Amino acid sequence: xxxxxxxxxxxxxxxxxxxxxxxAWQYVGSRINPIFLSTPxxxxxxxxxxxxxxxxxxxxxxxxxxTAAGFLIALVIGVPIGLLMGRFRVIEYVLDPYVSALYVxxxxxxxxxxxxxxxxxxxxxxxxxxxxxxxxxxxxxFAGVRHVDSRLIETxxxxxxxxxxxxxxxxxxxxxxFIMSGLRLGIGxxxxxxxxxxxxxxxxxxxxxxxxxxxQFATDYVFVVVLALAALGIFLTEMVKFVESRFNHWKPDERxxx
Amino acid sequence: xxxxxxxxxIAGLGKRFPVRTAAGAMESVDILKGVDFDVRPNExxxxxxxxxxxxxxxxxxxxxxxxxxxxxxxxAGKRITGPGRERSLVFQSINLxxxxxxxxxxxxxxxxxxxxxxxxxAAAERFVKLVGLEKHAHSYPHELSGGMQQRxxxxxxxxxxxxxxxxxxxxxxxxxxxxxFLWDELLKIVEQTRKTVLFVTHHIDEAIYLSDRxxxxxxxxxxxxxxxxxxxxxxxxxxxxxxxPRFAEFRARLRRExxxxxxxxxxxxxx
Numbered sequence: 001x002x003x004x005x006x007x008x009x010x011x012x013x014x015x016x017x018x019x020x021x022x023x024a025w026q027y028v029g030s031r032i033n034p035i036f037l038s039t040p041x042x043x044x045x046x047x048x049x050x051x052x053x054x055x056x057x058x059x060x061x062x063x064x065x066x067t068a069a070g071f072l073i074a075l076v077i078g079v080p081i082g083l084l085m086g087r088f089r090v091i092e093y094v095l096d097p098y099v100s101a102l103y104v105x106x107x108x109x110x111x112x113x114x115x116x117x118x119x120x121x122x123x124x125x126x127x128x129x130x131x132x133x134x135x136x137x138x139x140x141x142f143a144g145v146r147h148v149d150s151r152l153i154e155t156x157x158x159x160x161x162x163x164x165x166x167x168x169x170x171x172x173x174x175x176x177x178f179i180m181s182g183l184r185l186g187i188g189x190x191x192x193x194x195x196x197x198x199x200x201x202x203x204x205x206x207x208x209x210x211x212x213x214x215x216q217f218a219t220d221y222v223f224v225v226v227l228a229l230a231a232l233g234i235f236l237t238e239m240v241k242f243v244e245s246r247f248n249h250w251k252p253d254e255r256x257x258x
Numbered sequence: 259x260x261x262x263x264x265x266x267x268i269a270g271l272g273k274r275f276p277v278r279t280a281a282g283a284m285e286s287v288d289i290l291k292g293v294d295f296d297v298r299p300n301e302x303x304x305x306x307x308x309x310x311x312x313x314x315x316x317x318x319x320x321x322x323x324x325x326x327x328x329x330x331x332x333x334a335g336k337r338i339t340g341p342g343r344e345r346s347l348v349f350q351s352i353n354l355x356x357x358x359x360x361x362x363x364x365x366x367x368x369x370x371x372x373x374x375x376x377x378x379x380a381a382a383e384r385f386v387k388l389v390g391l392e393k394h395a396h397s398y399p400h401e402l403s404g405g406m407q408q409r410x411x412x413x414x415x416x417x418x419x420x421x422x423x424x425x426x427x428x429x430x431x432x433x434x435x436x437x438x439f440l441w442d443e444l445l446k447i448v449e450q451t452r453k454t455v456l457f458v459t460h461h462i463d464e465a466i467y468l469s470d471r472x473x474x475x476x477x478x479x480x481x482x483x484x485x486x487x488x489x490x491x492x493x494x495x496x497x498x499x500x501x502x503p504r505f506a507e508f509r510a511r512l513r514r515e516x517x518x519x520x521x522x523x524x525x526x527x528x529x
Contacts, residue, residue, distance in 0.1 A: 155353040158321055158341045159367040159418065169370070173357050250357045250398045 038220040043227070046220040055209070060228060062205035063194055066122060067236070070129025071190040077130075078137035078186075079179060085138075086145025087171055099138065107131040107193065111200055125197035125205075132193030136185035144178025145171055177251075180244040187236045195229065206232075263334070264296035265454040266320070266422060270329030272479075273315055288479035289315055293329075295473055295482060297422075302448060302455045304465035307475035308516050314426055316475070317458045321347045321424050333422070343371065346415035350427040352407050354399040360386060360410050361395040367418035385413040388447060405436035412444070416451060423448070425457045429464065441467050442495035449493060462512045467499055472508075474515050484515055 006012060022040050029039035050056035085092040085099075110131065118124035148171055156170050198207020206225050213221035271293040274286045289312040297303050307313040318324040320331050322341040330337045333344060346367065354363050364382040373381075386395050389409035391402075399407055408428055415423055429437035445468065448455055459465050465472045469488050476483040486508060490499050499505060 149353075151349070151351055151353045152355060154323060155347075155349065155355075156366070156370065158323060158347045159370045160341050160343060161370045165370055169366075170355075173355075176357070250359075250400075252400045 035217045035219055038223060042220040043223045046218075047224045047227075050221065050224055056224065056228060059204065059206045059209045059225075060232065062202075063198065063207070064232065066125045066129055066197065066205065067190050067194045067232075070126045070193060071133050071187060073126070074130050074133035074137050074186060074190070075183065078134040078182070079141050082138040082141025082179075082182075083145055083167075083172065083175065086142045086175070087167065092142075099135070102131075103135045103139070108196055111197075115201065120201050120203075124201050125194065128197035128201070129190050129193040132196075133186045133190040136189055137179075137182040140178050140182025140185065141175060144175030144182075147178060148174035176247050180240075180247060183240050184237065184244070187240050188233070191229070191233050191236065263299075265299040265301070265333070266297040266456070267332040268293055268295050268297075268316075268320070268329075269332060270294060271316070271319065271326050271331070272328030273312065273319065273324070274327050275315075290475075290481075291328075291479040292481055293475075295485070297454060297456060299421075299454055300452055302457065302468055302470045304457045304459055304469040304472045305475060306459055306462070306465045306472055306512065306516070307480060309460060311475045312480040313458045313460075313475050317347075317424055317426050317456065320456060321345060323347075343418060344421045345424055346418055346420040346422075348408075348411050348415045348423065348425040348428045350430045352404075352411045352431070354407055354410055354414075356399050359396050359398055360391055360402070363399065363410055364413045364417050366414055371418065381417050381419075382413075385417045386410075388416070388450070389413045389443070403436075404432050405440060408432060408440065409443070412447065416447070416453075421454055423453045423455045425455065427458055427460070430459070430461075437461075437464070444468065445493065445495050462509055462516070463500065465512070466505060466508045467494065472512070474512065476515060476518070484511075486511065 001009075025037070026039050026041065029037040029042075034042065047056070081095065085095055107128065111128065114124050114127050114131075118127050152170050152174060153166055156166055161169065194205070195207040195210070198205040199211045200207075202208035202211075206229060209225045210222060213225065271290055272288065273290040275289050276284045277287045279285045293316060295303075305313045305316060315324060319326050320338075322338055322345070332338070333342070355366065358366070361379070361382050364386055365378045368378040368381055383392075383395070386392055389412055391406060391409055391413070394402060394406065399410070402410070408431075411428065429440055432440070441464065455468075457465075457468060466488055472484075472486040472488060473482055474484040474486070475481070488508065490502060490504075
């Protein structure tokens with residue numbers, strides 16, 4: 001490896017970029033009020049303390065539980081409804097007023113109602129996550145059904161397929177790529193929903209930690225939570241991508257770029 | 259000569275399609291009218307016509323994918339009302355399921371029929387081998403060339419063991435070389451599996467090369483304007499049929515008929 005090749009290696013470029021930003025942050029942060037920016041070293045210390053006390057681990061666990069529960073319920077409800085709305089006009093016309101209306105209302109606006117119906121605990125948080133997650137999943141599934149190649153439906157029909165067989169052998173597998181991108185969009189929405197829910201409704205979890213330390217102007221601790229959230233987001237997105245790759249093994253590799 | 263019960267009888271077939279007029283209103287226009295012919299068992303019949311002559315519509319009616327407005331199609335004396343297990347269709351657009359391997363694509367018809375897995379697999383293996391793709395049984399469609407994909411389409415149609423193979427310009431999307439290679443392959447397969455074939459094409463040489471009889475559609479609405487008996491000896495892949503002087507005569511006759519009045523192509527060329 002020549003020096004030039006080494007300098008252009010993507011990992012070297014990434015590491016250099018991060019080091020420069022951290023150094024600049026450290027330099028600027030230690031010269032102004034720590035409430036504004038804090039410093040990487042202070043954040044590292046705060047990180048160590050929250051790990052040692054078990055606070056961060058239990059907050060991440062609480063957040064992960066709420067996110068997973070809301071996401072899974074959204075999956076179990078959103079995918080079948082999307083499939084049925086996509087395939088059957090009657091179901092589409094009966095349900096689309098509600099889906100369209102709820103989709104355009106920011107789900108955060110429903111939090112007061114959710115508090116009235118579900119209280120302030122875990123249940124209400126799961127409802128909020130469900131509410132933010134179900135629409136991208138449902139609407140992607142719906143679009144997926146609509147994009148199934150009609151020639152494949154006709155092919156199966158020419159072999160005598162029943163409506164049930166068309167549904168399970170053509171429509172569902174044909175809609176899988178769209179369902180998977182719905183899940184990818186959904187997991188991002190689920191994390192947003194979880195944080196908002198815990199900021200409003202939580203007495204535990206990462207959202208609660210954020211509000212709590214924010215109120216105390218403990219900027220270094222706020223950054224600890226933000227970084228942990230980034231890690232959680234990457235982890236969950238990678239999980240969905242892994243599931244997606246298991247379903248898309250038959251696809252040609254379409255990634256072409258310079 | 260013994261008179262055999264026809265494999266397929268097309269009787270007084272007519273089809274209308276709604277067409278938008280210059281004024282913007284919808285009007286019903288006759289596409290096919292009074293189409294009558296019998297297909298004998300094990301016969302290879304091509305239906306040829308210029309584009310827009312309704313030949314694909316005719317095949318779709320025989321396949322049970324489109325309903326006739328007049329007359330109908332009889333198989334073993336019974337009027338068909340939809341797709342049936344004695345018929346299989348091979349599509350111009352091939353229509354393989356991209357998420358299924360070659361093997362699983364060929365199993366499709368048997369799966370829909372509810373055949374047990376072992377029987378499905380055995381039948382699929384046999385027909386994948388028949389079309390010469392045993393090395394690619396576990397490939398996915400996008401990994402195959404167009405010609406290989408259409409072999410899979412043919413294997414899929416044969417796997418359900420139909421009496422009648424319906425083929426809608428099956429080689430129309432392939433390059434000329436691949437298509438001509440597949441003519442011989444198809445003749446061998448049809449010979450081995452003893453199928454009756456109804457083959458739609460706009461390709462004159464293809465029709466002469468493959469067929470026992472050629473049904474020529476023409477006019478508006480389209481009717482049968484000629485039926486040509488192609489009595490070259492078989493197997494045709496064993497010698498160069500196209501070097502026969504009568505091949506040129508058939509070709510000239512078909513060209514005259516296809517480029518003559520009535521067909522949309524002739525109108526476009528005359529305009």
